[in-house]
Every structure is written in C-alpha cells, then in structure tokens.
Amino acid sequence: MSEKRLNEELAAVEAALGSLQPKSTALDRDRLMFLAGRAAAERKPTAWLWPLATAATTLVAITFGTMLATRDGPQVVERVVYVRPTQQADKPPATSAELRTDYLKLRRLVLLQGVDAMPEPVFQAELAIPTLGNRNGRTIERLIDG
Amino acid sequence: MGPELLGRLLDQYAAPLELYARQLCACPDDVVQEAFVELAKRRQSPDDVAAWLYRVVRNKAISASRSARRRKHYEAAAAEQRQSWFKATADNALDAESAAAALETLASEGREVVVARVWGGLTFQQIARLVGTSDSTAHRRYEAALSILRDRLGIRCPKND
Numbered sequence: 353m354s355e356k357r358l359n360e361e362l363a364a365v366e367a368a369l370g371s372l373q374p375k376s377t378a379l380d381r382d383r384l385m386f387l388a389g390r391a392a393a394e395r396k397p398t399a400w401l402w403p404l405a406t407a408a409t410t411l412v413a414i415t416f417g418t419m420l421a422t423r424d425g426p427q428v429v430e431r432v433v434y435v436r437p438t439q440q441a442d443k444p445p446a447t448s449a450e451l452r453t454d455y456l457k458l459r460r461l462v463l464l465q466g467v468d469a470m471p472e473p474v475f476q477a478e479l480a481i482p483t484l485g486n487r488n489g490r491t492i493e494r495l496i497d498g
Numbered sequence: 499m500g501p502e503l504l505g506r507l508l509d510q511y512a513a514p515l516e517l518y519a520r521q522l523c524a525c526p527d528d529v530v531q532e533a534f535v536e537l538a539k540r541r542q543s544p545d546d547v548a549a550w551l552y553r554v555v556r557n558k559a560i561s562a563s564r565s566a567r568r569r570k571h572y573e574a575a576a577a578e579q580r581q582s583w584f585k586a587t588a589d590n591a592l593d594a595e596s597a598a599a600a601l602e603t604l605a606s607e608g609r610e611v612v613v614a615r616v617w618g619g620l621t622f623q624q625i626a627r628l629v630g631t632s633d634s635t636a637h638r639r640y641e642a643a644l645s646i647l648r649d650r651l652g653i654r655c656p657k658n659d
Binding site: 356358361362364365366367368369370371372373374375376378379380381383384385387388389391392394 | 505592594617648
C-alpha cells in the first residue's frame with residue numbers, strides 16, 4: 353500500500369523535525385550488551401522439556417481419573433445358552449427296585465424331575481407277611497378271621 | 499542473534515526508541531534496555547524488527563507508566579528530562595528545546611504517531627498496528643499533529659518565502 357503524501361507545508365514541518373536527532377541519555381550500551389549476552393546464554397534448548405513432561409503426565413493422570421470416575425459397572429450380556437443333555441440322561445430310567453436300594457440314583461432323580469418322580473413307597477404292611485406255622489396254605493390273617 | 503547484529507540495531511533504533519518511550523513513561527532507558535534484552539533472548543529474530551521493538555517498548559512503557567503513576571513520580575521525572583530529548587547541533591533546522599516543548603503540548607495520540615513516524619521511520623501501516631487503529635486514522639492524527647507543530651514552531655513552507 354502506498355503511503356499518503358503530505359501537502360508541502362506539512363512536509364516542510366516533517367523535514368524540520370527530522371533534522372533533530374534524538375538523544376540517548378541514560379542507555380548504557382555496554383551493560384545492555386552484557387545483559388543481552390547473558391540472556392541469550394540462559395536460553396537453553398531443553399528448557400521446555402521438563403514443563404512439557406509435567407504437562408503430559410498431568411494430562412494422562414487427569415484422563416485416567418476421569419475415566420475411573422465416570423466408568424459404568426460390569427455390563428450384563430443376555431444370551432441364550434443351549435445345554436445338551438448329558439449322556440447319563442439318555443440312560444433308561446432306573447427301576448423302582450433300583451431306586452429303593454441306590455440312594456444316589458434316587459437323589460439324582462429327585463433333583464432332576466422333582467419329588468413327584470419318586471417311586472411309590474412300599475410299606476411294610478403290603479409285604480407278604482411271612483407265614484407262621486403255615487398250615488394248608490393259610491396265613492395268620494386268615495386264621496384270625498376264621 | 500549475534501552481538502554484531504544487536505549492536506547495529508542498537509545504533510539504529512536505541513535513541514529513537516528512547517524518545518518514543520519517553521512520550522509514554524519516565525524511565526525510557528530501562529524500557530528500551532528490557533526490549534533489547536528480550537530481543538536477544540529470542541530464538542529467531544522477528545520478521546519486522548523495527549515494528550517488534552516499537553511494540554515491545556510501547557507495552558513496557560505503558561506498564562511502567564501505570565506503575566509510576568501509582569508512585570506519583572511520573573510528572574516530575576518527565577519535566578526533568580524534557581530538555582534532553584534532542585541533540586543540540588548546528589545542523590538543526592529547529593531549536594531542540596523549543597521542538598521538545600512543542601511536542602510536549604501535543605495530545606498523546608498525535609505525539610506518539612509523530613515520534614514513531616519522524617524519528618522511528620515507521621510506515622503508517624506499522625504505526626496503525628502499533629497503536630491499534632486504522633492506517634487512515636494514523637495518517638489523520640499525524641497531519642493534525644504536524645499542523646499544530648507548524649503553528650507553534652512557526653515553520654513556513656520554503657516556497658512561500
């Protein structure tokens with residue numbers, strides 16, 4: 353951009369002022385050069401290293417702290433699980449006689465199928481009463497009943 | 499920045515910068531010294547060294563002036579230093595003390611522009627950036643200030659004589 357021009361009168365004022373030379377009164381050139389040299393020597397190329405490392409670790413700590421404070425609990429994932437029956441289930445069910453004698457089989461049957469799957473209990477009364485003095489094939493009851 | 503370059507910059511800009519800083523504060527030498535030390539600290543020289551120096555000096559001078567005002571020493575110190583603004587030589591077209599006194603009467607905005615332009619050699623664009631205004635405003639302030647100085651110092655156009 354070109355500079356605007358002054359009219360002749362103002363240009364004359366400008367020229368007259370320009371003939372004056374500013375006076376440096378109190379500036380100590382030697383001291384200034386000494387201070388400038390010392391300032392340049394103090395300018396270390398790695399001066400930014402520690403502040404940068406401090407800033408980086410602070411940033412990491414803040415990030416992890418924020419993540420820890422705002423994270424959700426363990427996520428619950430719902431899915432359908434198909435369980436194949438075990439080989440033991442394929443076996444033919446145990447007979448009532450077996451269940452009466454084998455406690456473990458009875459227990460397993462109850463756990464799997466419930467109490468209703470238990471075989472009917474056999475009461476002692478239904479068992480054949482041994483004949484006492486069986487005579488002519490008659491039992492005691494018959495003898496009592498007459 | 500090497501000492502040779504710094505020395506050249508000192509020769510070229512120290513006195514005009516000191517004059518410029520004197521318009522704004524009572525400790526111009528301290529302000530200019532700090533600006534050059536700050537320049538030496540820089541890893542790379544600024545693109546426009548003159549504009550950079552003037553801007554740093556201006557900021558530091560304004561800051562120093564605020565502190566000085568709080569201490570109420572500024573006016574007395576400025577009055578003491580007025581007579582030493584310019585070198586008194588036979589080549590001067592004006593009387594140094596009269597010119598300093600006339601400059602002192604200008605408003606601070608106009609005086610700042612005149613000093614930066616006449617003795618700092620800055621363009622109006624650089625001055626506008628320095629004082630935070632437009633180029634045209636800087637130019638207008640300059641013309642108004644020169645008109646006042648023309649009247650106060652009695653400077654006439656050579657063609658009219």
